[in-house]
Amino acid sequence: MSARVRTATATAAVPVLWRSTLALAAALWALIATCLLPAHATTIERVVSPGGIEAWLVHETAVPLVVVDFAFAGGAVQDPLGKSGTAGLVASLLNDGVGDFDSKTFHERLERKAIELNFNADREAIRGSLRTLAENRDEAFDDLRLALTAPRFDAPDVELNRAQIMSLLRRQSTSPGDIANLRWWETAFAGHPYGRPINGTLDTMSSITIPDLKAYVRRVLARDNLKIAVVGDIDADAVKGMLDKVFGSLPAKSELTPIAAVSPQGIGRRVMVNLDVPQTVIDFGGAGIARKDPDFMTAYLVNTILGGGEFFARLYQEVREKRGLVYSVNDNLVWLDHTALYLGSTATRDDRTGQTLDLIEKEIHRLAEEGPTADELAKAKAYLSSSFALNLDTSNKIASLLVQLQVDDLGIDYVTRRPAMIAGITLADARRVAKRLYDGGILETVVGKPAGVASTNAN
Amino acid sequence: MTKISIAAAALAATVAGALPAAAAPNVSDFTLANGLEMVVIPDHRAPVVTHMVWYKVGAADETPGKSGLAHFLEHLMFKGTTKNPGSTFSQEVDEIGGQENAFTASDYTGFYQRVPREHLKEMMAFEADRMTGLVLTDDVVRPELNVVLEEQNMRVANNPSARLGIQMDAALYLNHPYGRPVIGWRHEIETLTRDDALAFYRRFYTPNNAIVVIAGDVTADEVRSDAEETYAKVTQRAEIGPRVRPKEPAPEGPRTVTLADPRVEQPNLTRNYLVPSETSAKPGESEVLDVLAHVLGTGADSRLYRTLVVDKGMALNAGAYYSGTALDYAKFGVYGTPKPGVSLQQVETAIDAVLADVASHGVTADELDSAKNRLIADAAYAQDNQAQLARWYGAALACGETVAMVEQWPDHIRAVTVDQVQQAARQWLDIRRSVTGYLVKGLQSEEKRS
Numbered sequence: 001m002s003a004r005v006r007t008a009t010a011t012a013a014v015p016v017l018w019r020s021t022l023a024l025a026a027a028l029w030a031l032i033a034t035c036l037l038p039a040h041a042t043t044i045e046r047v048v049s050p051g052g053i054e055a056w057l058v059h060e061t062a063v064p065l066v067v068v069d070f071a072f073a074g075g076a077v078q079d080p081l082g083k084s085g086t087a088g089l090v091a092s093l094l095n096d097g098v099g100d101f102d103s104k105t106f107h108e109r110l111e112r113k114a115i116e117l118n119f120n121a122d123r124e125a126i127r128g129s130l131r132t133l134a135e136n137r138d139e140a141f142d143d144l145r146l147a148l149t150a151p152r153f154d155a156p157d158v159e160l161n162r163a164q165i166m167s168l169l170r171r172q173s174t175s176p177g178d179i180a181n182l183r184w185w186e187t188a189f190a191g192h193p194y195g196r197p198i199n200g201t202l203d204t205m206s207s208i209t210i211p212d213l214k215a216y217v218r219r220v221l222a223r224d225n226l227k228i229a230v231v232g233d234i235d236a237d238a239v240k241g242m243l244d245k246v247f248g249s250l251p252a253k254s255e256l257t258p259i260a261a262v263s264p265q266g267i268g269r270r271v272m273v274n275l276d277v278p279q280t281v282i283d284f285g286g287a288g289i290a291r292k293d294p295d296f297m298t299a300y301l302v303n304t305i306l307g308g309g310e311f312f313a314r315l316y317q318e319v320r321e322k323r324g325l326v327y328s329v330n331d332n333l334v335w336l337d338h339t340a341l342y343l344g345s346t347a348t349r350d351d352r353t354g355q356t357l358d359l360i361e362k363e364i365h366r367l368a369e370e371g372p373t374a375d376e377l378a379k380a381k382a383y384l385s386s387s388f389a390l391n392l393d394t395s396n397k398i399a400s401l402l403v404q405l406q407v408d409d410l411g412i413d414y415v416t417r418r419p420a421m422i423a424g425i426t427l428a429d430a431r432r433v434a435k436r437l438y439d440g441g442i443l444e445t446v447v448g449k450p451a452g453v454a455s456t457n458a459n
Numbered sequence: 460m461t462k463i464s465i466a467a468a469a470l471a472a473t474v475a476g477a478l479p480a481a482a483a484p485n486v487s488d489f490t491l492a493n494g495l496e497m498v499v500i501p502d503h504r505a506p507v508v509t510h511m512v513w514y515k516v517g518a519a520d521e522t523p524g525k526s527g528l529a530h531f532l533e534h535l536m537f538k539g540t541t542k543n544p545g546s547t548f549s550q551e552v553d554e555i556g557g558q559e560n561a562f563t564a565s566d567y568t569g570f571y572q573r574v575p576r577e578h579l580k581e582m583m584a585f586e587a588d589r590m591t592g593l594v595l596t597d598d599v600v601r602p603e604l605n606v607v608l609e610e611q612n613m614r615v616a617n618n619p620s621a622r623l624g625i626q627m628d629a630a631l632y633l634n635h636p637y638g639r640p641v642i643g644w645r646h647e648i649e650t651l652t653r654d655d656a657l658a659f660y661r662r663f664y665t666p667n668n669a670i671v672v673i674a675g676d677v678t679a680d681e682v683r684s685d686a687e688e689t690y691a692k693v694t695q696r697a698e699i700g701p702r703v704r705p706k707e708p709a710p711e712g713p714r715t716v717t718l719a720d721p722r723v724e725q726p727n728l729t730r731n732y733l734v735p736s737e738t739s740a741k742p743g744e745s746e747v748l749d750v751l752a753h754v755l756g757t758g759a760d761s762r763l764y765r766t767l768v769v770d771k772g773m774a775l776n777a778g779a780y781y782s783g784t785a786l787d788y789a790k791f792g793v794y795g796t797p798k799p800g801v802s803l804q805q806v807e808t809a810i811d812a813v814l815a816d817v818a819s820h821g822v823t824a825d826e827l828d829s830a831k832n833r834l835i836a837d838a839a840y841a842q843d844n845q846a847q848l849a850r851w852y853g854a855a856l857a858c859g860e861t862v863a864m865v866e867q868w869p870d871h872i873r874a875v876t877v878d879q880v881q882q883a884a885r886q887w888l889d890i891r892r893s894v895t896g897y898l899v900k901g902l903q904s905e906e907k908r909s
Binding site for chain 2: 060062063064065103104107108111112113114131133156160163164167170171173174175176275276277278279310311312320321322323324325326327328347348349379382383384385386387388389390391392393394395396
């Protein structure tokens with residue numbers, strides 16, 4: 001999960017995220033958990049090609065573009081031991097040299113037709129997204145096919161991308177937000193692939209070879225671990241043709257290393273990292289509830305009440321609105337294939353760090369003990385029921401949702417079932433699940449030079 | 460960051476004109492009797508609207524000594540009115556599942572909600588109410604000042620690169636208030652009061668100083684009729700004169716700023732040139748700068764990236780940008796990030812050689828065509844995002860452009876010639892007009908770390 005950072009868009013602009021930057025990340029995850037497509041897009045078609053490849057399609061002709069999003073299960077957890085960052089390096093190279101085109105020629109070709117082709121690796125998937133004007137779609141599909149089936153991994157491209165990632169790692173090494181996040185995962189999942197940094201370390205990045213990259217592609221870019229979504233000005237028949245053409249020559253089966261189920265460790269600890277910065281960054285979280293658990297939607301609702309980033313959220317009210325301790329505070333549910341979490345973040349002045357930590361802990365415990373009020377429950381239900389359609393305002397966002405619904409195996413009718421799931425949540429459910437979710441203790445990572453705050457062991 | 464701003468200027472402008480008539484949004488623009496300008500951008504794909512209010516006031520309109528006031532007031536605008544006390548407005552947006560936010564820049568301050576279409580009129584009523592009805596007490600002002608100080612910590616104090624950017628702006632603008640950071644100087648933010656905020660509010664927040672932009676599943680007629688019952692009832696409360704700020708003198712010498720911080724692990728070089736904005740440029744001139752920035756430095760296929768990163772292998776990144784949406788001046792920037800073992804001076808020399816080559820030999824017809832195609836193709840993509848459309852129209856209009864200027868943008872892009880691009884490089888990329896910023900690793904501070 002990455003925080004989407006909003007950047008200035010005008011001369012010296014300070015776009016003021018008066019709620020918070022992380023609220024945007026929360027919104028994205030909200031897409032995943034809650035779904036009611038806008039009226040124009042209610043028809044999600046399941047399309048299966050003659051070659052047996054499936055995609056979910058929203059056919060929308062109002063805008064002359066086509067978006068294809070897809071995910072290969074795998075991601076950073078499939079990096080070989082000691083070679084963390086392999087998936088990320090592969091993803092960064094898939095739109096460089098392909099087939100007969102070297103990197104320079106391929107970029108020129110994409111640019112000339114304004115074809116956008118991007119890949120990234122997260123913990124559990126290699127994700128890709130293609131956006132093209134409808135009139136250029138055949139060329140774009142060809143480009144995508146080449147990227148997936150004939151990446152070149154030319155040595156100069158590999159070295160450049162490696163150097164760019166290592167530059168990022170060096171920058172992250174003194175960035176309090178990155179340190180807090182990396183340390184949290186490293187502590188919670190010591191010895192497990194989830195504990196390894198997605199982009200690797202300077203050491204592991206140095207050790208990755210071109211054969212490693214090719215081996216990763218062979219193991220992970222396959223058809224049996226692939227989910228595809230298509231949105232835009234293209235009909236089902238054309239999608240079928242595209243699916244076989246683009247994805248048909250991938251190997252039928254992936255060779256994924258099994259990953260063990262795991263619960264976060266270090267719960268109850270506070271891990272302090274000293275860094276000379278004026279504002280201390282805090283990450284906090286604990287064990288969550290699995291996506292397939294019958295309590296998941298209730299947990300999602302309860303977490304929205306704690307720290308979902310909306311105005312009514314308790315952390316927003318208590319930490320920011322009433323006391324002005326922070327600019328941004330929120331937490332999200334995180335669900336992975338083999339674990340589940342709640343995980344939040346905030347930042348405050350060094351001399352107010354202790355007070356902020358105490359307040360967050362108090363609010364988490366209070367919600368565990370007392371549960372939400374009837375009023376909070378009603379507000380959160382109203383919000384979750386209606387916010388989803390609003391979040392789906394671009395083809396890219398719709399495509400991204402359709403991929404995630406498939407990854408989470410929620411069924412094509414999930415969007416129609418979801419409103420009733422929310423409506424059916426009672427106050428008793430919410431209280432029970434709040435206890436289940438927040439009663440297990442908190443792991444905190446604190447990066448800065450706060451007064452009077454020290455590392456602790458489990459308590 | 461900079462790519463976004465170029466696109467923002469470009470795409471806003473493209474939408475109405477670059478596309479086949481059938482696909483182009485049918486933008487309406489009208490002004491109410493109280494002076495409030497309204498822009499309607501229909502998009503009927505989903506039953507949703509984006510409602511934005513833009514005030515033609517920003518950080519560059521602050522009184523010296525009160526930097527950060529425009530932004531502080533923006534935060535305080537969420538504190539309620541007599542009619543809708545406290546957080547009534549925000550709670551309502553939450554309950555209908557909507558999104559809201561706000562932003563401040565040098566030339567404008569904006570507020571928006573994205574809501575189901577049936578709630579548009581209600582949003583208009585809320586915004587009309589807080590246009591003149593804000594109530595502030597010290598109880599809410601004091602914590603919010605701390606929130607803003609934490610925002611300054613997050614965006615600036617904790618971030619060496621942002622600190623360098625602020626120093627560079629201060630050095631680029633010798634006389635114009637664009638030299639002040641939008642968020643304010645920290646020592647001045649700390650002194651801002653409720654009375655400062657209210658005085659600024661009464662002076663600038665009035666219907667005759669605002670633009671409402673509505674994009675989404677709505678028609679101009681519906682908006683007009685809803686506006687009669689909401690915005691039209693707000694009384695003008697201030698006269699708004701022309702927005703005249705101190706002008707820049709002719710720049711006479713290049714400036715440099717070096718920011719050294721122990722936490723800098725990746726050195727970087729950025730140079731900004733003082734150039735005309737979309738509003739202050741001669742007709743067609745800013746579009747030439749759009750094209751020049753694209754050819755020089757947008758994407759892996761651009762001159763700077765190819766030369767420094769791919770061919771010479773000396774840099775990890777390189778590019779250029781032009782952020783043209785501003786009232787008085789704009790920045791044209793170039794940047795480069797050296798590979799380990801390469802100095803900032805070597806990167807600077809290589810950037811200078813690329814710029815000199817364009818000034819001496821111009822760009823190729825292929826480069827020009829590719830840049831134009833890309834800029835114009837982006838228009839189709841822009842149609843896919845109504846919130847972005849609303850934002851682009853709003854920013855342009857708040858900076859003194861007109862809907863017509865926005866709509867002519869694609870024609871101006873098509874008209875750009877290789878000669879004009881070369882001429883622009885010669886005229887504007889003059890080192891005397893520039894500030895170069897070096898971000899470098901500094902020594903550990905003396906302070907003992909625990």
